[in-house]
Amino acid sequence: MPTLVDQYKPLSAAIGSPKLKTVPKAIYDHLRGFPVINGEVTQLSAKVREFVEQSAKLCQPEKIHIVDGSEQESNSLLTMLQSQGTIQALPKYDNCWLARTNPADVARVESKTFICTEKREQTIPTPKEGVSGALGNWIAPDAYEQAIQARFPGCMNGRTMYVVPFSMGPIGSPLSKIGIEITDSAYVVNSMRIMTRMGDEVLEKLSDNSDFVKCLHSVGTPANGKISMPSWPCDPERTIILHKPATNEIVSYGSGYGGNSLLGKKCLALRIGSTIAQHEGWLAEHMLILGITNPNGDKKYIAAAFPSACGKTNLAMMNPTLPGYKVECVGDDIAWMKFDSKGQLRAINPENGFFGVAPGTSSATNPNAMNTIYKNTLFTNVASTSDGGVFWEGMENELAPGVHITDWLGQPWRLGQSKTPAAHPNSRFCAPANQCPIIDPAWEDNEGVPISAILFGGRRPEGVPLVYEANSWSHGVFIGSAMRSESTAAAEHKGKTIMNDPFAMRPFFGYNFGDYMKHWLSMEQRAATAGGSVPKIFHVNWFRKNEQGKFLWPGFGENSRVLDWILRRVDGEECYQQTPIGRVPTPGAINMDGLAQRVDEKQLFSVSKKFWLKEVEEIKQYYDAQLPLDLPQQIGKELQELRSRVEEM
Ligand code: GTP
Numbered sequence: 279m280p281t282l283v284d285q286y287k288p289l290s291a292a293i294g295s296p297k298l299k300t301v302p303k304a305i306y307d308h309l310r311g312f313p314v315i316n317g318e319v320t321q322l323s324a325k326v327r328e329f330v331e332q333s334a335k336l337c338q339p340e341k342i343h344i345v346d347g348s349e350q351e352s353n354s355l356l357t358m359l360q361s362q363g364t365i366q367a368l369p370k371y372d373n374c375w376l377a378r379t380n381p382a383d384v385a386r387v388e389s390k391t392f393i394c395t396e397k398r399e400q401t402i403p404t405p406k407e408g409v410s411g412a413l414g415n416w417i418a419p420d421a422y423e424q425a426i427q428a429r430f431p432g433c434m435n436g437r438t439m440y441v442v443p444f445s446m447g448p449i450g451s452p453l454s455k456i457g458i459e460i461t462d463s464a465y466v467v468n469s470m471r472i473m474t475r476m477g478d479e480v481l482e483k484l485s486d487n488s489d490f491v492k493c494l495h496s497v498g499t500p501a502n503g504k505i506s507m508p509s510w511p512c513d514p515e516r517t518i519i520l521h522k523p524a525t526n527e528i529v530s531y532g533s534g535y536g537g538n539s540l541l542g543k544k545c546l547a548l549r550i551g552s553t554i555a556q557h558e559g560w561l562a563e564h565m566l567i568l569g570i571t572n573p574n575g576d577k578k579y580i581a582a583a584f585p586s587a588c589g590k591t592n593l594a595m596m597n598p599t600l601p602g603y604k605v606e607c608v609g610d611d612i613a614w615m616k617f618d619s620k621g622q623l624r625a626i627n628p629e630n631g632f633f634g635v636a637p638g639t640s641s642a643t644n645p646n647a648m649n650t651i652y653k654n655t656l657f658t659n660v661a662s663t664s665d666g667g668v669f670w671e672g673m674e675n676e677l678a679p680g681v682h683i684t685d686w687l688g689q690p691w692r693l694g695q696s697k698t699p700a701a702h703p704n705s706r707f708c709a710p711a712n713q714c715p716i717i718d719p720a721w722e723d724n725e726g727v728p729i730s731a732i733l734f735g736g737r738r739p740e741g742v743p744l745v746y747e748a749n750s751w752s753h754g755v756f757i758g759s760a761m762r763s764e765s766t767a768a769a770e771h772k773g774k775t776i777m778n779d780p781f782a783m784r785p786f787f788g789y790n791f792g793d794y795m796k797h798w799l800s801m802e803q804r805a806a807t808a809g810g811s812v813p814k815i816f817h818v819n820w821f822r823k824n825e826q827g828k829f830l831w832p833g834f835g836e837n838s839r840v841l842d843w844i845l846r847r848v849d850g851e852e853c854y855q856q857t858p859i860g861r862v863p864t865p866g867a868i869n870m871d872g873l874a875q876r877v878d879e880k881q882l883f884s885v886s887k888k889f890w891l892k893e894v895e896e897i898k899q900y901y902d903a904q905l906p907l908d909l910p911q912q913i914g915k916e917l918q919e920l921r922s923r924v925e926e927m
C-alpha cells in the first residue's frame with residue numbers, strides 16, 4: 279500500500295503544483311483524510327483548521343492546497359490554468375494573461391445576492407405594501423442553510439480546494455481585517471494574490487482564537503452535471519452569493535466572476551465590512567481615494583463614491599490638465615474610513631490591486647492605468663491581438679498596424695466592420711496597485727490618509743450640474759441617499775435606465791439602508807466629540823449631455839478643474855453662489871484656461887425648476903415606496919426643505 283504522500287505526489291506533479299512539502303501522516307488524519315498538497319496543517323490556527331475541515335467535509339475536494347502567496351506558486355497555477363485553456367499568455371507584455379469566461383458569467387449578480395439575518399428588517403427597509411424592495415435581498419437563516427445544502431455537498435469532487443488567507447488593508451494595520459477564502463478556482467487564487475495581501479504572512483497573524491471572515495466559494499457544477507465550457511466551469515442557473523453578518527460568513531456558489539468570486543472585495547470589504555463598521559463606528563464605502571497637490575504644494579485627500587462603471591478608477595488615476603496640479607492614487611474602489619482621536623476622518627484602501635473596467639481606458643483617457651497594466655496583470659473578457667496583446671473599445675489608436683483582433687468570445691473581429699463589441703463592456707484588468715506610476719506614497723499607511731472632502735456622483739445625462747456643494751453634513755447625507763445614475767454593464771441590468779443608487783452602495787449594503795443613513799448622520803457628532811469636524815460633501819456629474827446627446831464636459835483630466843474648485847471651497851474661498859439644490863461655482867470660478875474644447879458653461883451649470891421639481895417628486899416617491907418606515911426624520915426634512923426651495927425658484 280502506498281502512503282498517502284506517495285499516492286498524491288504524482289498528482290501534484292501532474293498539475294505542476296509547487297513543491298510538495300512532506301507532511302507527517304498524522305496530519306492527514308487531522309483533515310479527515312483529505313491530502314494536503316501544499317502548505318502544512320500546523321500553519322493553521324485552531325479556528326482556521328476547523329473551518330477548512332468543515333468545508334472539506336462539505337465540498338469533498340480531491341485535495342487541499344494551502345496557498346502560500348509565493349511567486350513560484352502563482353507561476354505554477356498560471357501554467358496549470360493555461361494548460362486547461364482558462365487563460366492564454368499575452369507575450370507582448372510581461373507576465374500578463376487573458377481569461378475568457380463562460381459568456382453566461384460576466385458580471386455581478388445583484389438579484390442572486392443575499393444577506394442573512396434573523397429578521398428581514400435588519401437587512402432591508404420594509405417597502406410599501408405591494409412594492410418590491412430594491413435595496414438588497416434578505417434570506418432567512420433556515421433558507422440560507424438550505425441554499426448551501428442544495429449546492430455545496432460534494433461540489434469540489436475531483437477538484438483542488440485552495441485555502442487563501444488574505445488581509446484587507448495592510449497586514450498588521452489596526453484598520454485591517456483578515457479573511458480566509460476557500461475556493462475551487464485557481465483563477466480566483468491568482469486574482470486574490472493581486473487584489474489582496476495574501477499567503478503565509480497572513481496566516482502568521484492568526485493565533486488560535488483570532489477571528490477572521492469565513493469565505494467559502496465554489497464555481498459549482500450545473501445540476502445536470504454538464505459543464506458547458508470546461509475551461510470556465512460555473513453554474514449560472516443556481517448562482518447565489520450569501521452573507522451572514524452575525525457570524526462574519528460569506529458563501530458564494532456558481533460564478534467565477536469578479537465581485538461574485540473575489541470575496542475580499544464587495545462581499546467582505548463592503549457588505550460584511552459595512553456591518554462591522556456600523557458596530558465599530560466607522561464607514562465602509564464604495565469610494566476611490568486620491569491625493570491632490572495644488573500649485574502651492576498644499577496636499578489634500580478626497581474620497582468619492584460613484585456607482586460601478588461611473589469613473590472611480592479614472593478619477594483616482596487622473597493626470598490633471600490644470601498646470602501645477604498633481605494627483606496621486608490611494609485606491610480606486612473601496613474606502614474604509616474612521617475618525618481618529620482628534621476627530622479627523624482617515625481612510626485606508628483595503629485592497630492591493632485594481633479590478634478596473636477595460637473599455638474606455640486608453641493612453642488618452644487614463645495613461646496611468648495603461649502604464650499599470652502591462653505587467654503581472656490578469657485580463658478578463660477583453661479582446662486579443664495577433665501580436666500577443668490586448669484590445670478593447672477605446673484602444674483604436676493604440677493598435678499596431680496590420681494586427682488581427684480576436685474578440686472576447688474568441689471570434690475574429692474587424693475594426694469598423696464588426697457589429698458587436700470586441701471586448702465585453704464589463705471586461706476588466708486585474709493589476710497590482712503598486713505598479714501604478716502615481717500610487718500615493720502614503721497608500722499603505724497603517725493609520726490611513728486624512729480626508730478633506732467627500733464626493734458623490736453618477737451618470738446623469740440631464741438636469742444635474744457639473745458640481746454642487748452640500749449646505750451641511752445632513753444635506754450631504756441626503757444628497758448621497760438620493761443619488762441616481764444610468765445603469766451600466768457592471769451588473770446584470772438591461773438597457774440604460776436611471777436607477778437609484780444611494781451612496782453608490784445599493785448592491786453593497788450589508789444592513790438596512792435606513793440604519794445606514796442614521797449611521798452616516800451620526801458621524802457629525804462623532805467628529806465633534808473627538809474635537810474635529812466632518813469633511814465637506816459635494817456632488818459631481820461628468821456625464822451631462824446636450825440635445826444632440828453629446829457630453830457637455832470633456833471629463834477625465836479636465837475634471838481637475840472641478841477638483842480645484844472643490845479644494846478652494848475646502849479652504850473657505852467664497853467662490854460659490856447659493857442655488858436651491860446647493861452651492862454651485864460663481865460664473866468664472868471654475869478655471870477654464872486652456873480648455874481644448876469650448877464648453878457651454880450656462881448649460882453645464884443650469885439648475886432648472888421644472889427638472890428639479892420632477893427630481894424632488896421622484897426622490898419622494900422612491901422614499902415612500904422603499905422606506906416608508908425606515909427613512910430617518912432628518913433626511914425627510916432635508917427633502918422637504920429642498921422642495922420648498924425649488925418651489926420658490
Ligand atoms: P467599477 O470598477 O465598476 O466600480 O467602475 P469605476 O467607477 O471605477 O469606473 P471607471 O473609472 O472604470 O469608468 C467606467 C467608464 O466610464 C469607462 O469607460 C471610462 O472611460 C468612463 N469615464 C470615466 N471617467 C469619465 C469622464 O470623466 N467622462 C466620461 N465621459 N467618461 C468617463
Ligand code: SPV
Binds near residue numbers: 385386536538543611
Ligand atoms: C463594481 O462592479 O463596482 C466593481 C467590479 O468594482 S466587481 O468586483 O465585479 O464588483
Ligand code: MN
Binds near residue numbers: 564585586611
Ligand atoms: Mn466598484
